[in-house]
Every structure is written in structure tokens, then in C-alpha cells.
Amino acid sequence: MIGTILAALVAGAIVGPLARLVLPGKQDMSVLLTVVLGAIGSLIGAFIYYKATGVNDTKGIDWISGLIGVVVAAALIVGYGMITGNRQTR
Numbered sequence: 001m002i003g004t005i006l007a008a009l010v011a012g013a014i015v016g017p018l019a020r021l022v023l024p025g026k027q028d029m030s031v032l033l034t035v036v037l038g039a040i041g042s043l044i045g046a047f048i049y050y051k052a053t054g055v056n057d058t059k060g061i062d063w064i065s066g067l068i069g070v071v072v073a074a075a076l077i078v079g080y081g082m083i084t085g086n087r088q089t090r
Contacts (some may be wrong), residue, residue, distance in 0.1 A: 011054025012073075015066065019073035027077055039079065041073025048072070 016038020020027055045068035050056050058065075 008039040008043050009035065011042035011066075012036060014038070015042045015069045015073050015078075017043075018070045019077055022070065023077060024076055027081060029077070029080065033080070034077075037075045037076045038069075041071075041076050042066070042069035045069030045070045056065065 012035045013067040016036075019041060020034060043069060046062075046065050048068055049062070049065040
């Protein structure tokens with residue numbers, strides 16, 4: 001359980017900034033929130049990949065699951081901006 005949480009945080013530290021990178025403009029949010037939303041996106045992406053393929057254990061890095069995680073994290077970042085009223089600036 002602790003290992004899963006730590007792995008999600010590490011993945012969030014990678015996926016969150018990648019999600020912000022693919023979004024146009026500047027998002028007004030902290031680094032901690034970026035990592036948290038990236039971790040949530042990564043977990044949801046892994047769950048979607050598992051449900052779609054049935055594969056739950058791969059050797060090495062699963063790039064497709066990571067890409068799904070970046071897309072989900074980007075959607076979470078946009079959703080956060082919509083909920084808080086923070087608009088993306090250019």
C-alpha cells in the first residue's frame with residue numbers, strides 16, 4: 001500500500017508537469033497541486049489501461065498507460081481551473 005502511494009507520487013511528479021506542458025497558456029497552480037493532480041491522473045490512467053487491456057503487470061515502464069495518465073491529468077488541471085475560476089493565461 002505504501003509502495004503504491006510512493007509510486008503514484010513519483011509518477012505524479014513526472015505526469016503532472018507533462019500535463020501542464022501539453023496545455024496551452026499558463027496555469028496558476030502550485031507545484032504540490034501539480035504533483036497531486038498528476039498522481040491522481042496517473043492512477044486513473046493505469047486503471048483505464050488495465051480495464052481496457054486486462055494487463056496489470058508489465059516489465060519496465062508502460063508508456064501507453066503513462067500517456068493516458070498525462071491526458072487524464074491534463075483534464076484534471078483544466079477541470080481544476082474551471083472549478084476555481086482560474087483562467088489560463090498566455
